[in-house]
Amino acid sequence: xxxxxxxxxxxxxxxxxxxxxxxxxxxxxxxxxxxxxxxxxxxxxxxxxxxxxxxxxxxxxxxxxxxxxxxxxxxxxxxxxxxxxxxxxxxxxxxxxxxxxxxxxxxxxxxxxxxxxxxxxxxxxxxxxxxxxxxxxxxxxxxxxxxxxxxxxxxxxxxxxxxxxxxxxxxxxxxxxxxxxxxxxxxxxxxxxxxxxxxxxxxxxxxxxxxxxxxxxxxxxxxx
Amino acid sequence: xxxxxxxxxxxxxxxxxxxxxxxxxxxxxxxxxxxxxxxxxxxxxxxxxxxxxxxxxxxxxxxxxxxxxxxxxxxxxxxxxxxxxxxxxxxxxxxxxxxxxxxxxxxxxxxxxxxxxxxxxxxxxxxxxxxxxxxxxxxxxxxxxxxxxxxxxxxxxxxxxxxxxxxxxxxxxxxxxxxxxxxxxxxxxxxxxxxxxxxxxxxxxxxxxxxxxxxxxx
Numbered sequence: 001x002x003x004x005x006x007x008x009x010x011x012x013x014x015x016x017x018x019x020x021x022x023x024x025x026x027x028x029x030x031x032x033x034x035x036x037x038x039x040x041x042x043x044x045x046x047x048x049x050x051x052x053x054x055x056x057x058x059x060x061x062x063x064x065x066x067x068x069x070x071x072x073x074x075x076x077x078x079x080x081x082x083x084x085x086x087x088x089x090x091x092x093x094x095x096x097x098x099x100x101x102x103x104x105x106x107x108x109x110x111x112x113x114x115x116x117x118x119x120x121x122x123x124x125x126x127x128x129x130x131x132x133x134x135x136x137x138x139x140x141x142x143x144x145x146x147x148x149x150x151x152x153x154x155x156x157x158x159x160x161x162x163x164x165x166x167x168x169x170x171x172x173x174x175x176x177x178x179x180x181x182x183x184x185x186x187x188x189x190x191x192x193x194x195x196x197x198x199x200x201x202x203x204x205x206x207x208x209x210x211x212x213x214x215x216x217x218x219x220x221x222x223x224x
Numbered sequence: 225x226x227x228x229x230x231x232x233x234x235x236x237x238x239x240x241x242x243x244x245x246x247x248x249x250x251x252x253x254x255x256x257x258x259x260x261x262x263x264x265x266x267x268x269x270x271x272x273x274x275x276x277x278x279x280x281x282x283x284x285x286x287x288x289x290x291x292x293x294x295x296x297x298x299x300x301x302x303x304x305x306x307x308x309x310x311x312x313x314x315x316x317x318x319x320x321x322x323x324x325x326x327x328x329x330x331x332x333x334x335x336x337x338x339x340x341x342x343x344x345x346x347x348x349x350x351x352x353x354x355x356x357x358x359x360x361x362x363x364x365x366x367x368x369x370x371x372x373x374x375x376x377x378x379x380x381x382x383x384x385x386x387x388x389x390x391x392x393x394x395x396x397x398x399x400x401x402x403x404x405x406x407x408x409x410x411x412x413x414x415x416x417x418x419x420x421x422x423x424x425x426x427x428x429x430x431x432x433x434x435x436x437x438x439x440x441x442x
């Protein structure tokens with residue numbers, strides 16, 4: 001079985017499992033929504049203000065939600081020792097990892113699709129004119145989040161207090177990603193919307209670097 | 225080596241042009257460099273472990289990470305002590321300060337992760353994987369924070385330190401740097417041996433339990 005084929009099989013398995021349980025998406029989306037709402041209490045969301053801190057808020061909500069959502073990605077496999085079964089399958093460990101990463105990209109993407117309109121309404125941000133470029137930023141940011149999050153979820157699954165540990169492992173590493181995404185989004189939501197190249201390059205760099213390292217280390221990550 | 229460094233510190237005051245407070249610089253800046261060296265050692269040890277699977281790489285990794293965090297803490301503590309009289313504030317979200325803080329957070333979580341994985345083999349493997357990610361993240365952190373901060377220039381910052389050191393000051397500075405690097409080497413060695421001893425105790429304990437199997441269970 002080729003890597004790609006195996007990865008898509010895992011991807012479908014993850015999506016099907018989620019579709020049956022419907023626990024991950026619901027909780028994550030509601031959590032992100034709660035964060036977005038809570039921010040409006042912490043800061044007064046007038047039009048000018050919200051344009052200033054809106055991008056940061058959106059990404060913080062996504063990052064927090066993501067760090068919660070990615071946690072079960074591997075921990076869930078522990079419950080029935082299904083990870084061992086997966087690793088016994090005659091496919092490369094990278095295929096398993098890739099399948100899970102792609103599944104998480106889809107879950108996070110679904111969350112964003114639900115969250116964005118609400119965010120736009122609550123904080124009075126005009127997203128439609130810059131939607132195309134915003135999707136680029138979101139896609140790059142989400143991919144980076146999914147890659148690191150999935151790998152670290154496999155790491156955290158080995159430890160005690162894993163629910164608490166994943167955000168702790170993940171969030172400091174995501175500082176460059178957060179900065180780049182927030183600044184790129186802020187650039188799009190400013191009075192003269194533009195896609196700032198430096199930040200996009202940084203996002204691409206982050207994604208490429210960590211995806212490559214995940215690929216290189218996947219053998220060690222899933223060898224048990 | 226460390227001895228010479230400490231001596232140099234107390235001789236150094238003659239060179240200080242600012243107030244006495246400027247002397248902290250001889251500790252502050254070299255500590256930062258030494259912390260980076262320690263983290264680099266940790267990174268090399270992480271790779272070494274994944275390639276060779278020898279436990280001594282893991283001991284080196286944890287030793288280097290802990291010593292690195294210690295030096296990094298020195299930087300973060302001496303920094304504000306100097307900044308308060310020099311800038312008038314304890315902390316500013318300047319590029320360097322912020323990246324140093326993030327660096328500290330990264331390696332603290334590395335050590336936390338190690339604490340929370342009970343099985344020794346898994347601890348070594350998974351912390352090595354995480355360590356590699358961390359180290360590769362460091363340049364990205366520095367780079368991103370730097371662009372971020374130059375885009376929003378801060379009015380204060382960039383005081384002190386003076387561009388271009390006085391020759392004698394430079395000598396003292398390099399001496400301190402060397403000395404602190406020496407301290408680092410010694411500390412890492414000590415910590416390495418401690419980790420090895422700990423490992424031996426662990427193995428002996430397992431061995432002992434194997435020989436008297438019923439004790440713990442009945």
